[in-house]
Amino acid sequence: MSEQKVTFRVFRYKQGDTAPHYDTFTVTVNERTTVLEALQAIRRDQDGTLVIRHSCHHASCGTCGMRVNGKEVLACVTNVLELGTPTVTVEPLQNAPLISDLVVDMGPFYETFSQAHLPFVRRSEYLPDAEVAEGVPFHMRFESCIECGLCVSACPVVASDAEYLGPAALAAVWRVVQEPRGTEVPPLLDWVNSEHGCWRCHVALECSEVCPSNVDPGGNIMALRQELVRRALGLSHG
Amino acid sequence: MSSYHVVIIGGGATGSALAHDLALRGIRVTLVERGEVTSGTTGRHHGLLHSGARYAVKDQESAKECIQENMILRKIAPGSFELNDGLFVAITEEDLAYYDDFMEGCAVCGIPTRTLSREEALRLEPNLNPEVKLAVQVPDGTMDAMRLPLRFLATAKHNGAVIKPYTEVLSFLMEGQTVTGVHVRDHTSGKEYDIGADIVVNAAGPWAEKIARMAGVDVPVQPSPGVLVAVWGRYNNMVINRLHRSGDGDIVVPQRELSIIGTSSWVVDDPDKLDVPEEHIRLMYEKGAEMIPALKHAKMRAAWSAARPLIGSRGATTGRELSRTFKCFDHADEGVEGFVTITGGKATTARAMAETTADVVVRKLGLDIPCRTREVVLLPHTAYYTQ
């Protein structure tokens, strides 16, 4: 595998700093190196004070969300050389409180998201023809949303409206409407049927562009609106 | 709450479960983790809620721990697992020859099994290699490697534990041969400070040896990495294991909209320096495809490695000969007071590891408070970030 040197321009901020700044590092990468691995190498070999968030390394935990060259991605599945730029700029997510360097506080995200009361496990739509094993109630899988917050960082409405519920929480509510699993649906519909709820969205659909996990939050928001309209017209019950 | 203060080093599965256990027993706990919680081995593991069947022949102590903990976790962490069970599949005659030992091992360890014919197995899992001879159903499941420990942490926090991520232990505070706390750096501000403790617990997984050395004791932990490959799509609903003595690439764990093939095993000295050898990635595809042929052309989502904290004799070369059970070291045995190490084990057995360790901790503190983690239902993972 051939190796190559790439420059990383990394957003830096420590609590107490008056303003953030950028530091530049040079890292040797190969065809497989991900942005996350490059950042880990920087922390290990060049600057032990770099703060990054990561856990699963395979796009399942959602912790490594950041802005790479101005776009929200999961660092663990973003290949450095495929970016195609000699300098790679790495910044934390927007619209969230900054803790340090590339790490933001996910508290406000979860504060809103958890109000959707989305159960973590859903019915699986994969292999519908397969028989279910004895003792297993139905084929199940985890919800697609990995709670990474990329959509919230990319949304132009969240940028100017701090009270907007945001794409992740709205998409989660749609999943509950689709498959309630014991959660009460009407209060959730009341929650999103509001000025800062699903009518606040301006259909930029950037959320669906950046979502790394097939959630299609924008599409879910439109589905929620349809559901609200149907209910208002008395066409849908339940 | 008691006035005793315990500092836990490491926010992986083990440290998280221990913080929960001690907090439930009313002890003041501070957990320090140098990165985000679960950023060590824990977040990167395969995601298998072990039934124990994998160890039922060779490592029965570990197998028994697994099946017991599997059943406890279903109770205390409801809604956190894909409970589609698992299959051990025999593909070759050689696999088939292992069947009797396997069934006997499972019976000894108390792991429930159900033998399925080739046809039955293919009806459950149509993507299985049609060569499959038979399959055995066991209570395997899928867990989210990060979110299960988050539930322990959320509950610990709720009960008063203080969790400090991005806080790295740089050295130990010692009075003679007694550990009295740790010196840490908060990476979010760059500030260094001391945290005093009656007991410090080293739950640093594969870093446990490095940490122990700071206090002048030796812990025989060998970091043993493995490669995992995630591919897009679910090719199976149940966890698919190869029915044979454990080997490379013999488990496919479906999770969300991915299938994860693992794993390999070798040994290294520095758990911060893990590469992802190209030939191991190829091996995962190859071995995975022996059980589920369609995996051969599956689109890769990610490939990564993680280091097991295996306890054992130095000099092991593949890591497979090392036991998967855990061990709690009271370093008073080596003359250092106030310092305990817990390592080894599995994410599946983290609660049991915590119970054993907390028993040692309260005994050292001269207390007698029973463990309650077998019954207490954990808060949802989101509560870790919202409190």
Next chain:
Amino acid sequence: MLQETRALHPVRRRGWKGWFAVRKRHLGYVAFALNRLTGLGLVLYLIIHLVVLSMLARGPETWDAFIELAKSPAFLLLDVILLAGILFHGLNGLRVILVGLGIGVHRHKELFWGLMLLAAILFIFGAWGFLVV
């Protein structure tokens, strides 16, 4: 305690500038930014338009002088820009209404380009009308 620690951390929010931060963004975002820009432009135009109309009240001389100005090429060019703005805003607005109601969500890009093709055709006719006729 939560509130306290939260308050310590600055939120990096771009505010209204975020609406126009289109670098690296996808079609829907750019269309949103342009729609907002043209919408505001149209409002501005409407105000100017009303001011001009109010000239009528001041008698025929002022009005005739304005009509002379309005026939100048520079002014006609402004009309053409206005036309482009109206067409973009109106037709993209149509798409926003449809998609916002859940119609064509997953074909929104095709819908956009289809409507823009229509806009281009109408624009060529319109501009031809302004400049030549």
